[in-house]
Amino acid sequence: MADLAQAREWLSAATRVAVLTGAGISAESGVPTFRGEGGLWKEYKPEELATPEAFLKDPRLVWEWYNYRREIIGKALPNAAHKALVQLEIRKREYTLITQNVDGLHDRAGSGRQLKLHGDIWRMRCTQCGANWPDRRVPLPKLPPHCACGGLARPGVVWFGEPLPDGMMKEAEHAAGAAEVLLVIGTSAVVYPAASLVPYARHGDAKVIEVNTEDTQFSKDVDAALRGKAGELVPQLVG
């Protein structure tokens, strides 16, 4: 298993890099993760808050939860890991940032286009006419919010049981498969299809570098499993 110095060399030598991020990259910005200590799914039930069925049953309850999360995320600032990825993007000829996060902290750090596999908490979508628009108001003035057409608006995120945005997973697979290095940061890698990108990249011969405070199901199979906080390790890796 390679160490930080070796992982740094791989990353520095690679021209094609893909990065997969999860909630752990935003933990040091004060955004709670989903699993592990203090994780949201310890306190709340995903099936009551993050499924289309839950929204159909009680849109106001679901919106209260998203409004609460928007309040926390709205106060959060990108940390050193988000910022280091912006530097990495500048240096690499081919760079794809794939994120499971809906918090928009990569945008705020200055990252370019991302594959936001699970959508964006700062966007709304009309359940009636399908319109899709940004909304950064915190707190939202009225719950549940509505579209100009009168239809009920929903958060612009992907819920459990829903497909990912059209074509996005294919694009993510293409990037992970073509990459010389896949950097996997702060994800428990248990939610599919996002988690499948790790074995996918390995079959495509990429060096897989994992940055996480804890072991995951893939840790023993990756090329470097770096244990520690993203805000400390990612800047060191990117150098």
Ligand code: OAD
């Ligand atoms: P999780 O909450 O499942 O995992 C967060 C990971 O980050 C864990 O493996 C932690 O060990 C690690 N971690 C925590 N703090 C860290 C730090 N400072 N530096 C590095 N690593 C740290 O989050 P995700 O894997 O992103 O989906 O969860 C995937 C999906 O499950 C989410 O996108 C969300 C959730 O349910 C939907 O809502 C559809």
